[in-house]
Amino acid sequence: MKQYKIGSIIKNHCVQCFHDEQKVVEIVPKEFSEKIVEKLWTECTNCGKTHSRLVQHI
Numbered sequence: 718m719k720q721y722k723i724g725s726i727i728k729n730h731c732v733q734c735f736h737d738e739q740k741v742v743e744i745v746p747k748e749f750s751e752k753i754v755e756k757l758w759t760e761c762t763n764c765g766k767t768h769s770r771l772v773q774h775i
């Protein structure tokens with residue numbers, strides 16, 4: 718299980734500039750019945766575009 722922290726750099730593809738590194742700027746936990754899902758807001762370290770993605774903790 719991977720832990721994400723605000724400020725950490727993750728590998729994620731930017732749809733705008735195709736850069737491969739993004740910084741985590743916000744983490745929003747969401748709970749479903751059996752699992753915990755986090756919504757990560759990330760910011761491209763190259764062009765500054767923000768993205769969101771869901772990650773799942775089992």
Ligand SMILES: [Zn+2]
Nearest residue numbers: 731734761764
């Ligand atoms: Zn970018």
